[in-house]
Amino acid sequence: MTLTLDYLDDARVAAWTLTTDGVTRQVIEQYQPTLFVGDAPSDLYGRSGGSDPTPPPRTELSNALAQLRSFLDGQQAVAALDVESHRQTFRTDPRPLLRVDATSIDALRTITKRVRQFDQPDTYTCYNVDLTRQLRFCLETGTPAAPDRTVRDVQTLHFTFPSHESGIESLPQLTVDGDRVGTTPREVVTGVHETLNERDPDVLVMSSADLVPLLFEAADTYGINLELGRQPGYTQLASESTYTSYGTVGHSPARYTVPGRVIIDESNSFFYHETGLAGCLDLVERAGLPLEELGWASIGRVLTAIQIREARRRDVLTPWRAWRPELFKTALTLDDADRGGTTFAPDVGIHETVHELDFASLYPNIIRTRNISPETVRCGCCDSNDVPDLGYSICDRDGYLPDVLGPLIDARSDIKQQISAAAGAEREQLEAASSAIKWILVSCFGYQGFSNAKFGRIECHEAINAFARELLLDAKTALEDAGWRVVHGIVDSIWVTPAAGRDQRDLQTVAAEITEATGIELEYECAFDWIAFCPMRNSESGALTRYFGKRRSEDVPEAEGELGDAIKTRGIEGRQRSTPPWVEDLQADALAVFAETRSPQAVCDRLQRALARLRAGDVDPARLVIDNRVSKHVDDYTMGTCLPRGLDSRHSVSP
Structure with a gap:
């Protein structure tokens, strides 16, 4: 059972395991990740891409795979070549495939690129290519992904830092488990180091993973020997990036890891935000995705991990890219099929x-x-x-x-x-x-x-x-x-x-x-x-997902019981993240008034009094602020405009 895994170099992995006194570290020598190469799907199903007939049995590599084996043999990125029989789909029997053991995790991509360049793009299909690092190790070595909580509970430490701050000079605003650890950057780094030594946590929950390089930068500046992990140093696993999904621009922050401890970035963790550490640990056991990777994983990635494990149980390999085409259907069927729920x-x-x-x-x-x-x-x-x-x-x-x-x-x-x-x-x-x-x-x-x-x-x-x-x-x-x-x-x-x-x-x-x-x-x-x-x-017309109502008292759980708990709301402003606190509280108050009086006039009177206080300046401006995450620095939000006569093109407008 595993707390976390560290890739040390090309062929060594350190596995950290919970013990009653802390953790143990075991180094696995000569770990070589594996991918498989098979014939293209068109050769399995026929060039038409129709049904899924079972391909004829075969006991040796096809000519195309044999030629590929000769091409890869002796290349620096390849540690070993072999032939193994596995199922390429759920509808086919096992067939001989080319097994390629890579010299390192990074060599997998190099090998895959060379396979695709060796012949036509539709000649070969690669499998087990883009598994995440820790999941791959657990799958290939049979290592349980979840920490053994029968030994002891997982210990956490929370680092909170204002999202709008950056730079070493802002470090005094850092809190550890809700407490300030210093009034100067030097004191903060020293305080963090001492707290880690004293508490010896297993999981570092950070409001932003950018704290990792920031703390190490401050430690170097002041000559302090800081260890966020259980050994020196840290590793950047991925750089920050901006992406577009379904018309929405999103930001993916950089990811970091430290030896022997799990880092969970609250700003980049859906499951921690929704379920906390308890929910994450429960899902680790069910999905088999190690905790650190589950921390930043999307719902789809966790579901994929579960599917991969079931596929492996059935001896089906994981395709690198989805390739199965949509089957032919008439325009009438397409019109009937292209609908959602009722x-x-x-x-x-x-x-x-x-x-x-x-x-x-x-x-x-x-x-x-x-x-x-x-x-x-x-x-x-x-x-x-x-x-x-x-x-x-x-x-x-x-x-x-x-x-x-x-x-x-x-x-x-x-x-x-x-x-x-x-x-x-x-x-x-x-x-x-x-x-x-x-x-x-x-x-x-x-x-x-x-x-x-x-x-x-x-x-x-x-x-x-x-x-x-x-x-x-x-x-x-x-x-x-x-x-x-x-x-x-x-x-x-x-x-x-x-x-x-x-x-x-x-x-x-x-x-x-x-x-x-x-x-x-x-x-x-x-x-x-x-x-x-x-x-x-x-x-x-009525909105499908916007309503509010008062539940009957017998349907309100005993753990609740307050009037506000009896009011069920969906889709209205008080449920939206873009609503400032003042509006949210005002709406909740209005609903409570209506539930008690059933009088629209009473609600309007309460609203008028609230608006009067707002116009008089009696509302804290902080309660009118809407927080919104952005994908760039504020200075980068500039755009050219049609300039009035007399201004040159060097002028721009920024929020």
Whole structure:
């Protein structure tokens, strides 16, 4: 079991393991990472790229692979060459492939580049190329990725530094576990060094990983022997970069590591932000992605790690790049398939006595119960009409994706049952674990349609949506037949109220019948004394994800109980990160007033008084500020403009 791993040089790796007294360090000599090269997918499936027939058996390398082996033999980046049989896809039998052991982790890219340059781009396919460093080591050596917490708990130390500050002179603003450690840069570095020696933490949680080079720069300036890790020095794993994703410009900060300790950058850690250390450690055990890499990993990367482990269990290699083409479909089928989940536009305004029901983990359960997987949808061996509206077939053979998600679905269900009976620290840990799993399950559907997903396939994405649409429509019909009127619905959630002039069957009974018919649990979420659906900003139509309402007291957990906890909100300004604190508090206050009085006039009176204080200058300006992360230094945000006559082109405007 591993706390963290350090790559020392071309062929040595240090593995750090928790012990009762601290950690132990073991150096693995002559570690050589491995990649595989096989024939191109077009040779496996035929040049048409259609179905997945099993290729003819083969006992030796193809001519193309034999020529590649002769080309690579003796090259400096190559440590060894061999032949091993593995499966290139979930639909093919093992075939002899060229195994290439590299001299170092960096040599893998060099070898892959030479393979692609040796012949035409579609001649070869490379596997197990771009695995992250620590994950690769754990997979290839069989090393458990999670620290052994039965020995002792993981110890942490928190470093907090203002996001708008930089430079050595700002170091006195640094806090360690909430305490200042010095009033001058020299005192800060000395204080950090002494605290590390005294506490000997396993994980350094930093508000920004830029603190690593900053502290070492200050230590060099003042001649202080600083060790953030359990040995001297630090390593930069990746440089900062700016990227564009779905039309949004994002910033990826630099990543650093120190010997023997895990660094978690809070500004670059989705899972730590959402679930804390407890959730991260639980996910490490489930995903097999070491803690430091999970700290900066996206949801998709963690899901990929889980998929890679299941693929390896089935002796399937991980392709370097997604290559499987989208299968041919008619324009009519494409139009039917290119749709999302079903939505029922809500009536704007306040509705009385409304009940909310949700399908539990709808998309993951569709994948599991309908056997949806890249190798089962339109498999080519089954002639059936299984996917509603689209007519896609689904193979009778068990798919790998349900096996990936099944344990996660069951684990989260068990955790949710334990949460209801837990309290205090135990409840927090269970909620963190549940939240961590939830994000993986939420993303598994969308990841099937991601062009760079290792094992994704757009037909899976389309099939899941088709089943989801049918399920919600069938649920709507069943509820209306039972005397309920649907006031809103979106993908996996549905809101109902008693239909006028009708007798209603028990809602719990109807939900149980729908659960039995669909194979996916329709959970009774809560009841609202009233709920208000908001209009869209530029239209009078109802917004699908913007509402607020007062839950009935019996549906508010005992751990809550305050009026503010009984108000459920979605999508309104108080839930948005772009809202300043003053507006957030004002909106919460207005909702509480309305919940108590049910009087719009009382809300308007409270708003007028708040605006009067604002205009009089009685509001702290800090509570009106909106924080926003930027990808460049403020001086870099300049742009040329159409200049008035008399100004030259040297002038620019900056915020």
